[in-house]
Amino acid sequence: MGPGRMQQGRLFENVVTVKDVAAKADVSTATVSRVLSGKGGVSSELEQRVRSAIDELDYRPNQAARRLRERTAKIIGVLVPDIQIHFFASIVVSIERVLQEAGYLLLLGNTYDSLESEKQHIETFLSEDVSGVIFTPAVSPDIQNFKRLRDAGVPMIAIDRLPGDLRVDTVQVSNEKSTLNATLHLISEGHHRIGYIGGPKSISTAVDRQAGYECALTQLGIPLDQSLIQPGGYTIEGGYRAMRDLWKLNQRPTALLMANNSMTLGAMQFICENDISVPDQISIIGFDDMPWSTILRPPLTVITQPTTEIGVLAAQLMLARLNEPNSSIKHITLETHMVLRQSCLCSKKLPE
Amino acid sequence: MGPGRMQQGRLFENVVTVKDVAAKADVSTATVSRVLSGKGGVSSELEQRVRSAIDELDYRPNQAARRLRERTAKIIGVLVPDIQIHFFASIVVSIERVLQEAGYLLLLGNTYDSLESEKQHIETFLSEDVSGVIFTPAVSPDIQNFKRLRDAGVPMIAIDRLPGDLRVDTVQVSNEKSTLNATLHLISEGHHRIGYIGGPKSISTAVDRQAGYECALTQLGIPLDQSLIQPGGYTIEGGYRAMRDLWKLNQRPTALLMANNSMTLGAMQFICENDISVPDQISIIGFDDMPWSTILRPPLTVITQPTTEIGVLAAQLMLARLNEPNSSIKHITLETHMVLRQSCLCSKKLPE
C-alpha cells in the first residue's frame, strides 16, 4: 500500500497528508509542520523520524491548504499586453526568475491592450488572493481597474507604461530622452525630413516618445511637419499603414524613427515589399532590439531597452514592498541606448 | 464600514466571506454556496437576497478554500522550452484561450530544455495539485520526470515533441513529411548539394525532421554527404556555427534546409554578416513562419506549423481527458505546409 495505489481515474488521488506523515513518524501533525517550516524548535530525533516519513511517503504539502491557512497566497499576478511580443516575454521571464527564487508563483495574463480583458484578469487575481501585481496598464490614464486592486490592499508595480495618477512603484525607461537622442542623431547625419511612426495617445510611452521626437526638432529649429508624424497604433498593421502613408507624400522623409517593435515590423514589411533601399532612400531607427534586428539587410539601428533589468527591478521592488508595505513609493527610470547599425548612415554623410 | 476599510498594510485584508454574505442576506452559508454554484435548488426570493448581498459586499469566493474543499484545483500546468520563442508563445496563448473559457487557470513553466528545471516545475505542479499538464518534454526519450505525474494520476498531453514511450495523448506535426517535401522541392529546383542544419538527437522532432531530409535524398538516389549535415542544437548560436561550417566546405551547398526557427536566426546571421546572396549563392528554407520572415531580403521560404491549432487541440484533448480519464489515448498529427517566398528559387531554374 505505498503511494501509487489507486490509479483508476482522478477521483481517488493518492493524497498523502500531514496526518499520514505524523502517523508514520509517530508524532503530532504540529511537529511535522514545524519540521517543514524549518524554523527549528524540534528535537533532532523527532526531526529525523519526520524527514524519513516524508521521504518514504513522498509527501508534498498541499498549497491550497497552506494558502487558506496562512492567509497569503504567495502568488504574484503579472499583466502584460501580449506575451507573444518579445519585449514583454523577455521581461516576464526575468520577473519569473527573481520571484521563483523568493518562493512566489507567477500568474500571467495578457490584456491585448483591452480594458475588458484587463478587468477580467484582475478579478481572477483577486479571487486567487494574489500577494501582488506587476502590470503594464492597457490604457495609461484609465486606472479604474487597478483601483480595485488598490482598494483591496494589493501591492502593485507598474512597468513600461505609467498608470495615470495611481500612486504605485514604477519601472520605466527614459522614453522622451531616447527618441530625442535618436532624432538628434538623425539630424546630425543631415536629415531634416524625419518621419515618425508613433503609438496611441492613450499610452504614456507613446506620448513621451513622440515628445522626444518633437523636442529634438524644435531644439534645432526644424519646423514640425504634421504629415511626417503618422499614428501606428503600436501594431504591425498600423506600422505598415503608417509607412505606406509616409511614402505617399510628395516630399518623402529621408529618415524614419519608430516608437515600438511591432510597428517596426509592419513598416519594414512595406519597405521590403516596395523594395525601398535602406539607408539610401531612407535611414531607419527602430525601437527595441529584437533577435531579428541583425539579420535584416541592412541590419537595423535601434533604441534598445534593458528588458532583463526592467523585469528584475520590478520583481525586486515587489519583494521589497511586500516586506515594507508602507515604505515610500519609488520610481525607477532606466536609460535606453542606441545600437548603431547600417540602417542609418551613422557618422557618414548623406549621399552627394 | 463598507469594503475598503482597513487599508494599513496587508495584515488585515478586507476578507468578505460566505459568512458575511449569508449574514447580510439572512440565509445559511449553504444557500449562498448554492446560489454561487448556479445549480439551482434555491427559491428565487432567497436567490435575490443572496445576489444583492454579494453585490453590495463585493464578495468574491476564495479560490484556495474552494480548491481545498473540492479536491480539484482547476489549474493546468503548461511546460514549454522557452516562452520567448515565438512558436511556443503562440501555442501557449491559444491553449490559454481554450482553458480559460473552461474555467481553468494556467500555470506556466519554462524548462529551457533542462531536465532539472523540468523536474522542479513538475514538483511545483504536484504541490499545486494541478488537474492536468500540457507539456513539451525537454528531452524526448527521458520521461522520468513525467512518470511522477503519471503515478500521481495527473492527465497529460504532450505537444510538439513526443515523450518516449509515455502513454499519453499527443499533438504533433508531420515532421518527417515536412522536411521530406521541402527537400524534394529543393531537388526539383535542381539542387543536389543541400545543406541541412539539424537539432539534437535527444529531441523527437529533430530526429524526424532529419529523417525526412535523408529520405528525400535517398528516394531520388542522391548520396548522403555527411559534411552537409550539421548539428545546430536548436539554438541561435548553434545555427550560426553550423552555417559557418557549411560555408567552409570546399564544395558548398547550393541550398539549405533548417530544422527550427532559432537555428534559422543564427544561420541568417552568418549569411548576413558575410553578405551571402540569397538565393543566388544559396537557396534557403526555414522552419516555422515568424513575424519577421517576410521582412528579410529576400523574404524567407518556410515550413509553417499550425501553432494555434496545436494549442487549441492540446487544450481540447485535455478537457476531454479530464471528463473521460479512461478513454483511449489519442495521437493527433497535423500537417505543416510550405510558404514559398523568394529565398529559394521556387519554380524557377537554377542560374545558368
Place this chain on the structure above:
DNA sequence: CTGAAAGCGCTTACAG
C-alpha cells in the same frame, strides 16, 4: 520540545 485543538473559507452530504 511537544501535542491537542481551533480555524482559515468553502461545499456537500444529511436531515428536515
Place this chain on the structure above:
DNA sequence: CTGAAAGCGCTTACAG
C-alpha cells in the same frame, strides 16, 4: 427548498 454540521489539509497559538 433550507440549514446545521462536518471536513478538505494545513499551521499556529495555547498548554504543558
